[in-house]
Each structure stands twice: as C-alpha cells, then as structure tokens.
Amino acid sequence: MKLNTTDLTSILKASESPVSGLIEINDISIDSRSLRNTKGTLYFAIEGAFHNGHDYIEELIRKEVTYFVVRTVPENVKGKATFFVVEDTLKSLQEFVAYYRTLFDIPVIGITGSNGKTIVKEWLNFLLHPFYNIIKSPKSYNSQVGVPLSVIGINEKHTLGIFEAGISLPGEMAVLEKIIQPTIGILTSIGSAHNEGFENLDQKIDEKLKLFKGVDVLIYEKNESIQKKTASIQSHYDWSFTAEARVRFQHIKDNTYTVNYDANSFSVDFPFSDQASVHNIASCITTLLALGIDTAYIQDKITQLYRVEMRLQVKNGLQQCTLIDDSYSSDYQSLKIALDFLEQQKTHPQKTVILSDILQSGFSDEILYQKVGTLLQNNNINRIIGIGPNISFYLKHLQHFEGFHSTLDFLNHFDLKKFKDETILIKGARSYAFEQIVSELEEKTHETVLEINLNAISHNFNFYKSKLLPETKTMVMVKAFGYGNGSYEIAKLLAFHKVDYLGVAFADEGVALRKSGIKSAIIVMNPENSAFSTMISYQLEPEIYSLPELKTFLTEAKKHSLYEYPIHIKLNTGMNRLGFNDTHFEELIAILESTNSVKVASIFSHLATSDMPEERKFTLQQIKLFQKWSSYLTDQLRIKPIRHILNTSGIFNFPEYQMEMVRLGIGLYGVGNSEQENEKLQNVTTLKTIILQLNDVGEGESVGYGRRFIADKPTKTATIPIGYADGIRRAYGNGKGEVSINGKRAKIIGSICMDMMMIDVTDTGAVVGDEVIIFGEEIPITELALKWETIPYEVMTSISQRVKRIFFKE
Known part of the structure; x- marks a missing residue:
C-alpha cells in the first residue's frame, strides 16, 4: 500500500510528518520477534501491561525495518528510521486499520x-x-x-x-x-x-x-x-x-x-x-x-459441517521430530501466525513446512504464491513440501521445495523416514485431509493425553511479571520435566518471553534442554559433584551450597582453565535443607577471594512458608536474615550479584522484597497457594482420555478386581484407558474420585487397575468414544490433591511419561 506521509500522519493522528512524499507499506507488525519484520513493515510499538514495544526498536532497525509508530523516540535510535510520534500507539493502530477498512x-x-x-x-x-x-x-x-x-x-x-x-x-x-x-x-x-x-x-x-x-x-x-x-x-x-x-x-x-x-x-x-x-x-x-x-x-x-479445531497443537513425531498440527486450516493470514508459532516452538534448527494449496486469499494465484514464497524464505524454512496443483506449480522454483499433486500422492511417494530431528508445520485446507499426514508422522501412544495450554502459561507468566518492577529479572523453574508438563516445550516458550534464567534440579535435565536447542542461562539447583564436568561442557551454572561442593567445583574449573565461570551461592536462612550459614562465611569469602575461576552470579535463599499467612512472621524473619547475610557477603567480596529469595507465593504475597530477581515455579502452571492467587491464574493442564466400552451392570453384580463395587441398582459403567501406571493413585478409586463427561460428574467405581479404570455413567448420556476429563477446568487439580491428601506438585509430577503431551496455542 502506497501512502503519502502527510496523509499517514493525519490517519495516525501523529504530531508531525517526519518526511514528505510517498512510502510503501507491505505489512504491519506489533511483534518484534516475528521474522516477517522487514523493509516495508510499519511497526506499532504497543505498550502493554507486560511488554513495551519501544524496547525492541533498535533490534528491528537492524532487520531493516524503517517505519515506526511510537509514543516517544528512544534516544539511541533518533535519526536512524522514520518515526510517527502519537499519543497512544494501540489507538493509532486501530485508527489506521479503520481508515484501511473504508477503502x-x-x-x-x-x-x-x-x-x-x-x-x-x-x-x-x-x-x-x-x-x-x-x-x-x-x-x-x-x-x-x-x-x-x-x-x-x-x-x-x-x-x-x-x-x-x-x-x-x-x-x-x-x-x-x-x-x-x-x-x-x-x-x-x-x-x-x-x-x-x-x-x-x-x-x-x-x-x-x-x-x-x-x-x-x-x-x-x-x-x-x-x-x-x-x-x-x-x-x-x-x-x-x-x-x-x-x-x-x-x-x-x-x-x-x-x-x-x-x-x-x-x-x-x-x-x-x-x-x-x-x-x-x-x-x-x-x-x-x-x-x-x-x-x-x-x-x-x-450435513458436511465439521468439528472446528481452533488451536495450533504441538505433538511428538516419529524419529525425534516435533509436529505443529494446523491440519484443518489454510489461508494466507493464518499462515503468517503459524510460521511465527513455528519459530517460537521449533525444537530443532531444521524447519519443515508441509502446505496445501491456499483456496482463498483475495490475490491472484501468481501474486498469492509469490507472497507465500517470500514468507517461507523470510522464515528460513529448510524444507518445503507443497501439496496441490497450484502450490506445486508456482513454488517449484524455490530451493528445497518438493511438490505433490495430492495428499495421497505425497503419502504414496514420499519416504517419511526422511523426516528426522526437525520441526514440521503441517498446514492444509480441510479438503486435503492433512490429518492423514499427522496420523502417519505422529508418535503412537494410547488415547490418554495431557494437554498443555501455552496461552495459559503465557498468561500466568505475565501475571506474575506484572507484580514486578520492569528491571526485576525472572528465573522460572522447569525441573521435574516442567512439573510433569514437558520441560523443553515450556522452556522454548519462556525463551520467547525472554526470561533471564531457567532452573532445573539435576544436570541431566539441563543437558537435555541444551541438546534440544535451549540457549537460555540454566541454573542446576541440586548439582552432583560427579556431573560438574558435564555441566561445564554444556554451560550449566551450579548452585553452590557447601564448602566441600565449592572446593570440588573449583578443582574441576581449574582442569578446564575456566575464568569467572558463573556460580550461585545458596544461603540457609531457615529452610534447613541446603545452604551456607554465617559460620561458613569467613572460609567462603577466603576461597572466593583467592580464585578467578568462578564469579558469584547470584546469592539466594529459599522461603519455607511464603504460602502460609499464619507464618508471615517467620517468612519476614527469613527475608531479614537473607538481607543481612547477602549484604555482608557482597560487601566483603566487593561484588554486586543478583539477589533472589521470592518463590511463586513470595511474588504474590511479598512483592516488596523482589530484589534483583524472583523465582517462579508452580504458579506458572496455573496453581497458586490461595484462593485470591488462583483467581488470577488460568488452567494450564488437562488430563483426558476416552470411553473404550460401555457395560450394563445388573443389581448385585460387581465391577473390577476384588469385587469392591457391587451395584445396588441397574448401572451403566464405562471403561477408560488410564490407571495407576499413568500416575492415578489406586486409592482414588472405589467412589473416592470423580471424572467429567459431557459436563457431568461421574464417580470412579471399583479398584483402579494398572491401565484402566471404570466409572459410573448412568446419568451422563455417555457413548463410546466420548471424552473424559480426569483433571482440568472442570475438575481442578487442587481437588485431586485434596483427595489424595497431598499437594498439586505431586499430582502434576506423578503423570507418567507414557501419557502423550500435547501442547497447543489458541
């Protein structure tokens, strides 16, 4: 679109026209991370509750973006691009598109x-x-x-x-x-x-x-x-x-x-x-x-209407591939969104797109596929598979492109074993039945799945971020397989949100993240001495909690000729689990002053009762002691490390003590420690399965091992494929637990088996194949924790790795 700058200034309600003459705008953007930001993009620096688009202008100028709508021009970029200064960048975006609509x-x-x-x-x-x-x-x-x-x-x-x-x-x-x-x-x-x-x-x-x-x-x-x-x-x-x-x-x-x-x-x-x-x-x-x-x-x-899939899903594929399933949608606008998501969630440097003909675009085929080709090239796609006569014809000139006339043609003639260690976006118009491709490439597991809502994770992260000052750093815990949800996929999303540190429990968790392409700083919270060499090889930063551990790490550091390798000093202020106390300080200071192999990147401690209002006095005592001890160490060592003591509940209940960094854990996954906190969070995980079979059980008949359920009236039961091997406690059976079907509760009856359980569906109208929710929005994970007499952490981390994880974004 070509616009006179004077007219554009008027449309945007900008204070003045920065230049005169015509400019050509090829796209608009509000996301600095999109690979579509190129010359000809008009970037609106939106100021949200959690991010400020002005912070990324210098980075965008390096990508050759030259047109910006801003509230103020940052000093470091003045004179380097064309700026339209407005009072409210979101309002100007809306005004610009409202004008565009009138055309x-x-x-x-x-x-x-x-x-x-x-x-x-x-x-x-x-x-x-x-x-x-x-x-x-x-x-x-x-x-x-x-x-x-x-x-x-x-x-x-x-x-x-x-x-x-x-x-x-x-x-x-x-x-x-x-x-x-x-x-x-x-x-x-x-x-x-x-x-x-x-x-x-x-x-x-x-x-x-x-x-x-x-x-x-x-x-x-x-x-x-x-x-x-x-x-x-x-x-x-x-x-x-x-x-x-x-x-x-x-x-x-x-x-x-x-x-x-x-x-x-x-x-x-x-x-x-x-x-x-x-x-x-x-x-x-x-x-x-x-x-x-x-x-x-x-x-x-x-009669041909179909179930609408409104989300992009991330699934495990064969041969270490990751699939992004968008197999029921193919239009130009949604392709741009899907490619941004591919960049965000890629698990490997190799990126592949399987794309059908785009059936509606508003462009002639020649212009449409020229735009599609440019989009794919700008997103650095390594392998492009086009399915359909039009895409095969118009994109055949692209490097790394292979075309097929139909989905059947592709499945019959393409060797699927060629896909290995890559992230594959599968995006097709419904008529091309790309679900067949997903079925062939998807890792085969049973019908029970754990769905993880990436939108909800972003919401929860941003909620806690809103409690912090802009300069406060964030460390997010992804230990224990991301609290049972999947560490790599969540780590990738957190990297997209530019968190400062990721936290894992053991070195092998950090190594797995590095092998999956995660480049963020990673702290190992429970490092074992035997893993120090591996940690150094993978640039993992150790928590140091004792003098023997510090000495052992320094020995390993000297072997590797390290200089100022980052370490993180833990203080024991009352948890009495791991950490230094003041009796160790003099020797700790002496050792650290005598070496340049390591540097203290942070000093931290762990709160024991930040989620317990009745223990507020003890929490404040811990914080006060931490402030005293950390100040002493920094003064003696003449350093300015990051200090952090607040965990999830600490961020919510004691934000005034956020210091230079906080550590976010269970709250990211949608579980707070108070009713007020939970009201602000979104549900992240849903454990679901399906009904395999229905049975009519007569009065006096039994169900399951040990005949622990005897029907006192005619009862319809359903068998579902989930059991204690999937992480559901056996003690949750015999009427103690419930599931949700079609929005109705159904009791678990009889003993929970290793791979199955039975439920009473008499009043639910259930049929074979119906979806069954074990926990999620309908049945909160906190309810399971209460009935299991434990905490949500244990429920989340109990879900077996054989349960397939599906990550999705609305």
Whole structure:
C-alpha cells in the first residue's frame, strides 16, 4: 500500500510528518520477534501491561525495518528510521486499520456473543466459500489488537469479510465497530464469559450490540429485549426452536429438523446433537437464508459441517521430530501466525513446512504464491513440501521445495523416514485431509493425553511479571520435566518471553534442554559433584551450597582453565535443607577471594512458608536474615550479584522484597497457594482420555478386581484407558474420585487397575468414544490433591511419561 506521509500522519493522528512524499507499506507488525519484520513493515510499538514495544526498536532497525509508530523516540535510535510520534500507539493502530477498512466497499459479517463466535465464523466460511472470495479472522483474533490484525488482510479481490469481535470491558466494542464496519450482524449466545468487566448482563448486551449500529441485517436467537434495543436496524432475522420467529426450527427425530422460513419449509439433518452446536448451526442456516442461498444447497452442505479445531497443537513425531498440527486450516493470514508459532516452538534448527494449496486469499494465484514464497524464505524454512496443483506449480522454483499433486500422492511417494530431528508445520485446507499426514508422522501412544495450554502459561507468566518492577529479572523453574508438563516445550516458550534464567534440579535435565536447542542461562539447583564436568561442557551454572561442593567445583574449573565461570551461592536462612550459614562465611569469602575461576552470579535463599499467612512472621524473619547475610557477603567480596529469595507465593504475597530477581515455579502452571492467587491464574493442564466400552451392570453384580463395587441398582459403567501406571493413585478409586463427561460428574467405581479404570455413567448420556476429563477446568487439580491428601506438585509430577503431551496455542 502506497501512502503519502502527510496523509499517514493525519490517519495516525501523529504530531508531525517526519518526511514528505510517498512510502510503501507491505505489512504491519506489533511483534518484534516475528521474522516477517522487514523493509516495508510499519511497526506499532504497543505498550502493554507486560511488554513495551519501544524496547525492541533498535533490534528491528537492524532487520531493516524503517517505519515506526511510537509514543516517544528512544534516544539511541533518533535519526536512524522514520518515526510517527502519537499519543497512544494501540489507538493509532486501530485508527489506521479503520481508515484501511473504508477503502473497500464489500459486505462484511460481524459476529459477537459470549460463545460460538469462532465456530460460526469458520462454518460460514465453509458454507459460503462457493459464492464469495472470503477474508476472515484467523483463529480467534477478536480482541482490540486481534481485530485490526485481521481486517488489515482485506484486499481488492475479496468479496465478503467475516470478522469476530470479543470484548471484556465497556467502551471496547465501539472501537471494534469502527474497524470492522459490518453490514451484516450475527449475535451468538450470551453467557457468563468476561462478566467480571460489566455491572450486569444487560450492560454487557448493550455493549455487544454496539457492533451492529450500522448493519442492514441482524441475525440472532429470538429475544424481545434485543429486538427492542435494535429496532432501528432495517432487517431482522430472528430464529428460535421454541417460539414463533422469522426462522423457526422444529425437531422431528434424531438429528433432523424442519426449517420454517417465511412461507417456505424444508428439512435439514444436523451433523451434531449437542446444544451449543445445534444453536451455532441455527445461526449459520439463518445467515444463509438472509443471503438468499438456495435451500437445496443448505440441505446438502449443512450435513458436511465439521468439528472446528481452533488451536495450533504441538505433538511428538516419529524419529525425534516435533509436529505443529494446523491440519484443518489454510489461508494466507493464518499462515503468517503459524510460521511465527513455528519459530517460537521449533525444537530443532531444521524447519519443515508441509502446505496445501491456499483456496482463498483475495490475490491472484501468481501474486498469492509469490507472497507465500517470500514468507517461507523470510522464515528460513529448510524444507518445503507443497501439496496441490497450484502450490506445486508456482513454488517449484524455490530451493528445497518438493511438490505433490495430492495428499495421497505425497503419502504414496514420499519416504517419511526422511523426516528426522526437525520441526514440521503441517498446514492444509480441510479438503486435503492433512490429518492423514499427522496420523502417519505422529508418535503412537494410547488415547490418554495431557494437554498443555501455552496461552495459559503465557498468561500466568505475565501475571506474575506484572507484580514486578520492569528491571526485576525472572528465573522460572522447569525441573521435574516442567512439573510433569514437558520441560523443553515450556522452556522454548519462556525463551520467547525472554526470561533471564531457567532452573532445573539435576544436570541431566539441563543437558537435555541444551541438546534440544535451549540457549537460555540454566541454573542446576541440586548439582552432583560427579556431573560438574558435564555441566561445564554444556554451560550449566551450579548452585553452590557447601564448602566441600565449592572446593570440588573449583578443582574441576581449574582442569578446564575456566575464568569467572558463573556460580550461585545458596544461603540457609531457615529452610534447613541446603545452604551456607554465617559460620561458613569467613572460609567462603577466603576461597572466593583467592580464585578467578568462578564469579558469584547470584546469592539466594529459599522461603519455607511464603504460602502460609499464619507464618508471615517467620517468612519476614527469613527475608531479614537473607538481607543481612547477602549484604555482608557482597560487601566483603566487593561484588554486586543478583539477589533472589521470592518463590511463586513470595511474588504474590511479598512483592516488596523482589530484589534483583524472583523465582517462579508452580504458579506458572496455573496453581497458586490461595484462593485470591488462583483467581488470577488460568488452567494450564488437562488430563483426558476416552470411553473404550460401555457395560450394563445388573443389581448385585460387581465391577473390577476384588469385587469392591457391587451395584445396588441397574448401572451403566464405562471403561477408560488410564490407571495407576499413568500416575492415578489406586486409592482414588472405589467412589473416592470423580471424572467429567459431557459436563457431568461421574464417580470412579471399583479398584483402579494398572491401565484402566471404570466409572459410573448412568446419568451422563455417555457413548463410546466420548471424552473424559480426569483433571482440568472442570475438575481442578487442587481437588485431586485434596483427595489424595497431598499437594498439586505431586499430582502434576506423578503423570507418567507414557501419557502423550500435547501442547497447543489458541
């Protein structure tokens, strides 16, 4: 896009025009880490609660980015680039995209509501694909930042836009309406999500309806209150299952419904029966009718609707590969997001992309694949596999490219053993059935999985970060296989967030991270003397807690001719586990003064009761003693090391003692030590499995080993493939524990077996293949810990390594 700088200054509401003449903008960016930041990028330095985009301008200039929208120009970059100075960079981003939207006169569907926005958007894209060239929000990009990044993708070839809008506070929707400028509005269900930002439900509805102030058509479930609030809208398409409405759905049998619309009537088979899906299908059918789509087409196409996968998933692949599964989506906007995620989560230097034809883009094929090729090259992709006639033709000139006509052609002719020690992004349009490729490449394990939500980890990290001063460093514990969640994948995410240190318990954990490509500073908290040589080879930094240990490490350091190798001195201020006390100080000082083989990078201690309000006095006593002892050591040694004593609960309860660094542990994984703390955190892990078989158990019949469950009435039971070998305590059986199926609780009955357990599903409506939640959002891990008479740490670290870990990002 070419713009006169005077016009751009006006659009951004910048204080002045930095240069005169035309400039060409190829992309906009708010993320300094994206490999798409190149010459022609307009970078908005957004200031968030946890990050300040201004901090990365110098780094971006080195990448040849020349255009910046800033609140202030940092001294170190003045004169090195073109800066548009504004009062609020986020607001300027929104103003810029709102202007951009006015350049296109196309119908735009705006979707809002509490639930179902993304599903309705994806289904409408599928249903309307034959009639329009569609631009839509990638994934669930519906926020104050996500909406602008979605709308900026419109180009002159698009004939329909579908964008979703989500809000959490009053005043936000008016901003999004100005950006989306919808002509057709869809209101999905209104529920309790984000209620905390509003005084009541009525205020929340009023706020959401602001998206529709300029629409010609409004689609919603019949509601007299909404009809009155939107009386000025030209055309209403309300729908209902229970009342008279413009579109009336009547259940006939099984999944068949009659649709009564004006004077017309036709039947449709719904592919899903759960209430949320049925209501979302009703929204889609009503939208198709409002757009004049033929009923025969609706009858045929609705039956082809599919489950929407709204997240990128990280899975273990064969031959030490890591798979990023985005196998049901292929459009240009979401490709950019997926490539950024690939860079963030890559487990090996070798990066591979398996990509299908992109079926909708708004560009001609020639321009589209030119852009795709540039994107892949800018992201330094080592191997590109194109599947589909168009991508195979237009990208055949790229280095390391191999093309196949179809998915079957690829599976029949490509040797999958060629994939080894690489990270593979698998991204394809639904019609290409890339799930077959994922199935072939995925490491085979049983149906029980532990899902780890990377978005939630980022949220929790940023929450604790918000309690700190900007200059305070962070160390995050990834010991014990990342508290059972997977150390490498989480370490990679933390490196993306630029944490200062990672903490592991033993040297072999640190070595594994190094071998996986982690370059962050790593502290080994329980180093064994026999591992010192290995630690030095892999640049792992030891905790030093005793004089014998220090002497042994110095001996090893001299063998390696080390100079000022970083070590971390631990003080025992009351935990009485490991660490120096003041009786050791004189000898410790003498040794450290006599050598230059090591340097003290940090001095720290460990709080014993930071999570116990009743022991506040003891915690403050520990902190006071640490301050006294660390000051003495730093004065005597004439050094200024990092000091740290706060753990997760310490950050929450004693932030005034954060010093130069804090150590974050269990809180990262969504578990706090108080109700107030847990309210601020998001659930990270979900342990789930499926129903293998259902059994009808008669009165007086038994279930499981030892006949520990005897049915006192006719009972329907289900067998699920998870047991004590997967980390579930055997004592959790016999009615003590529960699982969740279809949102309902089901008791564990009989004895838990090594690989299976049985549950009572009499009142759940469960069928074979249904998902079963062991713990997660529905059943908090703290509930299991309470029933196991232990702490969440033990539950998390008990989950067997044979349980497949799946990492995902919404």
